[in-house]
Structure formats: C-alpha cells, structure tokens
Amino acid sequence: MKDYFSLSFNNLKRRKTRSWLTMIGIFIGIAAVVALISLGQGLQTAIEKQFEDFGSDRIIIQEKGLQGPPGSGTSQSTKLTSEDIEIIKGVRGVESAAGMLLKTARIEHNDEIKFNFIVGIPLASDEKEALDFFNVESGRDLKEDDDKKAVVGISYAEGKVFDKKLDLGNRIIIEGESFEIVGIMERIGNPYDDASVVIPKETMGEIYNIEDEESQIYVKVKDVNEIDRVKEDIERELRKERGEEEGRETFEVTTAEQFLEAFMNIFGVVQAVLVGIAAISLLVGGIGIANTMYTSVLERTKEIGTMKAVGAKNSDILILFLIESGMLGLIGGVIGIIIGIGLSKTAEYIAMTQLGTNLLQASVDPILIGGALAFSFLIGAISGVFPAMQASKLKPVDALRYE
Numbered sequence: 001m002k003d004y005f006s007l008s009f010n011n012l013k014r015r016k017t018r019s020w021l022t023m024i025g026i027f028i029g030i031a032a033v034v035a036l037i038s039l040g041q042g043l044q045t046a047i048e049k050q051f052e053d054f055g056s057d058r059i060i061i062q063e064k065g066l067q068g069p070p071g072s073g074t075s076q077s078t079k080l081t082s083e084d085i086e087i088i089k090g091v092r093g094v095e096s097a098a099g100m101l102l103k104t105a106r107i108e109h110n111d112e113i114k115f116n117f118i119v120g121i122p123l124a125s126d127e128k129e130a131l132d133f134f135n136v137e138s139g140r141d142l143k144e145d146d147d148k149k150a151v152v153g154i155s156y157a158e159g160k161v162f163d164k165k166l167d168l169g170n171r172i173i174i175e176g177e178s179f180e181i182v183g184i185m186e187r188i189g190n191p192y193d194d195a196s197v198v199i200p201k202e203t204m205g206e207i208y209n210i211e212d213e214e215s216q217i218y219v220k221v222k223d224v225n226e227i228d229r230v231k232e233d234i235e236r237e238l239r240k241e242r243g244e245e246e247g248r249e250t251f252e253v254t255t256a257e258q259f260l261e262a263f264m265n266i267f268g269v270v271q272a273v274l275v276g277i278a279a280i281s282l283l284v285g286g287i288g289i290a291n292t293m294y295t296s297v298l299e300r301t302k303e304i305g306t307m308k309a310v311g312a313k314n315s316d317i318l319i320l321f322l323i324e325s326g327m328l329g330l331i332g333g334v335i336g337i338i339i340g341i342g343l344s345k346t347a348e349y350i351a352m353t354q355l356g357t358n359l360l361q362a363s364v365d366p367i368l369i370g371g372a373l374a375f376s377f378l379i380g381a382i383s384g385v386f387p388a389m390q391a392s393k394l395k396p397v398d399a400l401r402y403e
Contacts, residue, residue, distance in 0.1 A: 023332035025285025030336025032278035042361035099214030108173035120204030139183035151183035321388030329380020
C-alpha cells in the first residue's frame with residue numbers, strides 16, 4: 001500500500017500543471033460548499049441565540065398581511081388598539097401584555113438627516129416587561145416620567161449613522177422635536193435594529209397624532225409549555241371582540257418559535273440552492289479527473305505493460321489508478337477547505353466591520369471538514385473507476401507494443 005501511494009504521488013508530481021488544472025473544479029466546489037455551509041451554520045446559531053434572548057415565552061400580535069412595517073396599514077378598522085390589549089390581558093395564562101408603535105422617522109443631528117426606525121414603548125414597568133427586546137449598554141433605560149428622552153442603537157455611538165459619534169447627553173431631532181439621549185443599546189446584530197431609536201410611546205403618539213393605535217402587541221405567558229394554548233385563546237377572544245370569522249381575521253398571532261421556524265424554512269431553501277450550484281462545480285471537477293485519468297492511461301500504456309510483465313495483477317493496476325484519482329480529489333479537497341474557511345472568515349469580518357452585524361458568523365464544524373475531505377476523495381476515486389478499469393484490462397504484450 002505504501003508503494004501504491006508513493007507511485008501515485010510521483011505520477012501526480014511529474015504532471016504538476018495538469019494535476020493543478022484537474023483539481024480546480026474540485027477545490028472551487030469544495031470551497032463554495034464549505035464557505036456556504038459554515039456561514040449558514042453560523043447564521044442559524046446567531047438567529048437561534050437572538051430568539052432565545054428575546055424569549056420563547058413571547059407571543060406577537062400584529063395586523064394581517066402588512067406590505068410595510070408594523071403599523072403601516074391604512075384601514076382604521078384593522079388596526080390594533082388598547083382595547084385589544086385589555087382583551088389579551090384577560091386571557092388565562094397571560095402574564096403581561098403591552099403595545100408598541102413603530103414608524104420610519106426623519107432624524108437630524110448637526111444638519112445631517114437620516115431616516116430610520118423609531119419605536120415607541122410604554123413606560124409603565126408592568127407593560128415594559130412584556131416588551132424587553134433590548135438591553136442598555138451605557139446610560140439608562142426610559143423611565144415613567146420621561147418625555148423628550150431617547151435610547152439609541154449602538155450604531156449612533158459608533159458613528160455609523162451620523163458623521164459624529166453620539167454619546168449620552170447629546171440631542172437629536174425626531175420629526176422636528178428635540179430629544180436627549182439617555183441610553184445606548186447593546187448591539188442587537190442587524191443594522192436596522194442597531195440604528196433604531198426608542199422613545200416614550202405617549203410622546204410618539206403626540207408627534208404623529210396617534211390617538212389609539214398599536215403597531216404590535218407583545219405578550220409574555222406564565223408557562224412556556226402552554227404557549228400554544230394561550231395563542232389559540234388569544235385568537236379566539238380577539239375574533240369574538242372584533243366580530244371576525246375564523247380564517248378571515250384582520251390580525252395574526254405568532255409565537256417566537258413560529259418566526260424562527262419560518263425563517264429557517266426559507267433559509268434552508270436558499271442554502272440548498274446555493275449548495276446545489278456549488279455541486280455543479282464538483283461535477284465538473286469529477287469530469288476533469290476522469291478525463292485526466294483516461295489521458296494518463298494512454299500515456300502510460302507501456303509503463304502498465306512493463307508492470308504486468310514483471311508480475312503486476314489487474315487488481316494492482318486498478319488500485320494504483322484509483323488511489324491516484326482519489327489523491328487528486330483529496331488534495332483538491334484540502335485546498336478547497338482552506339479557501340472555503342478563508343472566504344467564510346473574510347465574509348464574517350466584512351459583515352462585522354462594514355455592515356455592523358454579528359449575525360453572519362462562520363461556524364467551522366469538524367464534521368463539515370471531515371465530510372468535505374471524504375466527499376472530495378470519493379469524487380476523485382469514483383471519477384477514476386472507468387479509466388482504472390481500462391488500464392487494468394490492458395494485455396502486457398499489446399501494451400508493450402503500443403506506440
């Protein structure tokens with residue numbers, strides 16, 4: 001076996017340029033697969049962590065079939081109101097419920113103008129418990145007697161929204177009203193949330209002339225094991241209160257788990273398509289290996305004849321060529337893995353430094369590395385089966401006569 005590998009390695013070494021060209025398809029395909037899967041696994045882990053931080057005991061209610069952000073519906077009859085919150089609070093198993101407002105606002109600082117999300121939250125402690133979707137990194141959260149105060153996303157403190165980095169005590173203009181920054185949020189992970197601004201809901205209602213409207217209602221349940229039952233009860237009570245039939249509701253009730261499942265389903269399809277495209281490169285690489293091995297059989301016909309004349313069996317020739325084609329695949333796989341890891345880490349670095357998100361993280365799993373190596377070796381070996389069989393069936397006399 002040592003001789004088989006030694007002969008195979010020397011044969012590949014003799015044909016350096018051809019060997020490298022043959023491996024291109026393999027390492028491009030493996031690099032694409034490794035990069036895509038590692039980034040996919042990292043993104044999945046990051047998303048799951050965000051949902052864990054948000055809480056699996058949360059239920060979200062919003063208008064049904066919105067084409068824009070929550071609260072952008074045009075029909076007054078479909079909007080969520082404070083009456084809906086009171087109905088929800090009366091459902092068995094609900095610990096707390098609170099509504100929030102969400103709009104896109106004109107935000108100014110030092111003559112710079114940006115348009116970002118602005119979130120209005122209630123200031124009563126029992127209602128804020130149901131929301132709890134951000135943590136304050138520096139400064140403080142909003143409190144009950146706050147009026148023109150704001151908590152801003154970390155992108156403002158990093159200078160990614162305005163040219164100047166904002167700090168506690170700085171002021172920003174929201175829809176013509178001046179607000180003092182009293183807190184800076186921890187990094188959430190996506191650029192939209194990290195560039196949002198949180199202000200008191202009552203103040204936001206005054207700015208937009210909103211009397212009784214909720215963009216979303218957040219519910220915290222007492223027992224996470226009963227969340228599906230609580231969800232069904234909320235749907236039933238809201239239908240009854242609004243006079244709507246089942247299946248024709250103007251609202252939708254969703255658990256955090258459902259949001260996560262929907263995202264993972266969509267992401268799984270996208271990832272499968274991308275990996276499928278990368279697999280085409282592997283197929284091309286396999287064809288390249290088969291072509292190179294057929295050429296190698298023709299070039300080494302006399303060598304094969306000599307080996308058979310001195311006692312080499314058909315199985316010896318078959319194994320030799322299979323190992324050689326397998327090594328082409330394996331070496332291509334090693335190079336592809338190195339390139340793939342490099343690409344995924346580069347994408348992670350760019351996402352962190354340029355986009356300000358930590359959702360795109362490369363997760364390099366040892367199982368992924370081992371699987372990629374085994375797969376690349378198998379691709380190479382399978383591609384060399386027919387050329388190897390052709391070589392092993394050559395008759396010594398005919399091979400030695402070959403010109």
